[in-house]
Amino acid sequence: MISLGLVTQALLYLMTVGLVLSLLITGIRGVRGYRRRRRRRLAAPVRGLLLELLCAQDDDQEALIDRIAHTDKKTWAALEPTVAAMLGKVSGRARTALVRLYERHGSLAQAVADLRSRSAPRRGRAAQVLGRLQYRRAAPALCRLLDDRDHEVRMAAARALGRLADPLAVPHLLDSLHGARTVPPTTITAAVASMGREAWSPVAAGLGDPAPLVRAVAIEVLGVTGAIARTPELVHVLRADPDLEVRIRAARALGRLGMPEGLEPLLAAIRPGQPVALRIVAAGALGRLGAVAATRALTELLGDDRPHLAATAARALLRLGPAGETALREAADDRSDGGAAAQARAALAEAAVGGTRYDVLAEVAL
Amino acid sequence: MAHVLIADDDADIRDLVAFKLTQSGHQVAAVEDGLAALRVVRDQPLDLALLDIRMPGLSGLDVCRELRSAPGTASLPVILITARSQEGDVELGFAAGADDYIVKPFSPRELSSRVNAVLARVER
Numbered sequence: 198m199i200s201l202g203l204v205t206q207a208l209l210y211l212m213t214v215g216l217v218l219s220l221l222i223t224g225i226r227g228v229r230g231y232r233r234r235r236r237r238r239l240a241a242p243v244r245g246l247l248l249e250l251l252c253a254q255d256d257d258q259e260a261l262i263d264r265i266a267h268t269d270k271k272t273w274a275a276l277e278p279t280v281a282a283m284l285g286k287v288s289g290r291a292r293t294a295l296v297r298l299y300e301r302h303g304s305l306a307q308a309v310a311d312l313r314s315r316s317a318p319r320r321g322r323a324a325q326v327l328g329r330l331q332y333r334r335a336a337p338a339l340c341r342l343l344d345d346r347d348h349e350v351r352m353a354a355a356r357a358l359g360r361l362a363d364p365l366a367v368p369h370l371l372d373s374l375h376g377a378r379t380v381p382p383t384t385i386t387a388a389v390a391s392m393g394r395e396a397w398s399p400v401a402a403g404l405g406d407p408a409p410l411v412r413a414v415a416i417e418v419l420g421v422t423g424a425i426a427r428t429p430e431l432v433h434v435l436r437a438d439p440d441l442e443v444r445i446r447a448a449r450a451l452g453r454l455g456m457p458e459g460l461e462p463l464l465a466a467i468r469p470g471q472p473v474a475l476r477i478v479a480a481g482a483l484g485r486l487g488a489v490a491a492t493r494a495l496t497e498l499l500g501d502d503r504p505h506l507a508a509t510a511a512r513a514l515l516r517l518g519p520a521g522e523t524a525l526r527e528a529a530d531d532r533s534d535g536g537a538a539a540q541a542r543a544a545l546a547e548a549a550v551g552g553t554r555y556d557v558l559a560e561v562a563l
Numbered sequence: 564m565a566h567v568l569i570a571d572d573d574a575d576i577r578d579l580v581a582f583k584l585t586q587s588g589h590q591v592a593a594v595e596d597g598l599a600a601l602r603v604v605r606d607q608p609l610d611l612a613l614l615d616i617r618m619p620g621l622s623g624l625d626v627c628r629e630l631r632s633a634p635g636t637a638s639l640p641v642i643l644i645t646a647r648s649q650e651g652d653v654e655l656g657f658a659a660g661a662d663d664y665i666v667k668p669f670s671p672r673e674l675s676s677r678v679n680a681v682l683a684r685v686e687r
Binding site: 244248249251252279282283285286287288289290291292 | 573575576578579582583586667668669670671672673
């Protein structure tokens with residue numbers, strides 16, 4: 198039996214821990230609030246100058262840049278987060294003025310030097326600044342940081358390279374997906390995709406990489422950036438890649454790209470004998486493709502004994518427009534196949550209440 | 564000189580827009596959310612409203628719909644501010660009755676031109 202004294206002691210201990218934690222949280226909040234207010238107070242006199250610079254005529258910009266660049270160290274430290282944030286919020290001459298401000302202040306040169314700092318936060322921060330400034334000359338140094346011992350620094354370098362939009366960095370970004378020091382695929386995908394069509398050529402080269410993850414990311418990027426010119430390569434991957442996940446991504450990308458060349462390989466991918474996960478994604482992709490020629494093949498899937506596949510086919514038919522809807526109505530009225538009729542009725546009912554966001558759910562579920 | 568409202572939860576954008584439009588000779592009221600925007604619309608005569616599409620609570624789209632549904636503000640010109648990644652919202656914006664939109668990042672000069680163009684269109 199537990200003694201009353203022990204229970205009281207435990208309660209007292211818990212209350213003390215709770216009190217200490219509350220004080221700690223309040224203290225941290227207080228310190229943060231104080232720092233924020235102090236930073237704001239310090240930056241206030243030059244914040245007006247910064248706004249003036251962003252809105253200035255060309256002739257007035259140089260004098261304003263000089264005035265802001267020559268503020269003392271503490272004031273610059275307080276203002277710099279706003280300057281950095283503004284880089285992503287303004288364009289045109291206002292943005293160019295901010296880049297010149299960084300140069301004049303010496304922060305650009307400092308950031309380049311900080312890429313070799315022993316402090317990981319400094320390296321990460323420098324990568325961030327150079328990315329925001331889109332300072333392309335830092336690309337080789339940032340590529341080296343993709344192999345940094347610190348995970349956060351590697352991620353910051355990848356994001357910065359994405360902002361630089363230098364296609365020469367793509368092979369390095371794709372390489373960072375494997376090895377001892379990696380960068381998460383989502384970060385690489387976002388970075389390379391943000392480069393747009395300039396990156397298509399080096400990304401397509403990644404389709405031949407021996408690592409399935411590299412091929413998968415390359416496909417993802419080509420799909421989300423609308424690389425329709427790369428459809429033949431994606432068709433080849435869907436047909437012949439040895440890795441199932443890579444083929445699934447190729448099917449999804451072909452659906453996104455919406456090119457007629459995607460029809461035949463997607464129809465082949467939904468046939469019996471193919472892996473179920475691939476058949477489901479390919480069925481969804483056919484719907485996205487909007488090819489009426491897929492109506493019959495999708496209708497045949499309505500009676501499949503795997504409900505997930507049948508449901509995806511039903512919803513894909515809806516996406517085909519009147520032809521798909523007619524096929525669904527016929528299947529719904531057909532009493533010889535109860536399963537297919539149920540799937541067709543469910544899809545039609547879903548469409549009637551406006552719920553046609555089907556294949557996304559199906560794909561996520563995979 | 565026109566009376567312009569800017570509603571944006573981003574203080575940097577709010578201050579920049581207010582600064583640029585004041586510099587261009589307009590009188591500006593700046594607020595940080597949709598509810599405050601509606602209060603200003605109710606309390607002050609306005610010539611134009613600049614609304615960020617994504618604001619916590621009442622969004623720019625919600626405010627735009629409210630303005631269009633009230634007889635007193637149905638014809639108030641509205642320009643929506645949207646991020647590049649949210650350009651899909653623009654269609655919704657026009658459906659809600661917006662007159663124009665500006666995509667972030669934007670140049671202060673472009674902002675001023677758009678505001679003046681919409682004001683000129685209304686005056687005509």
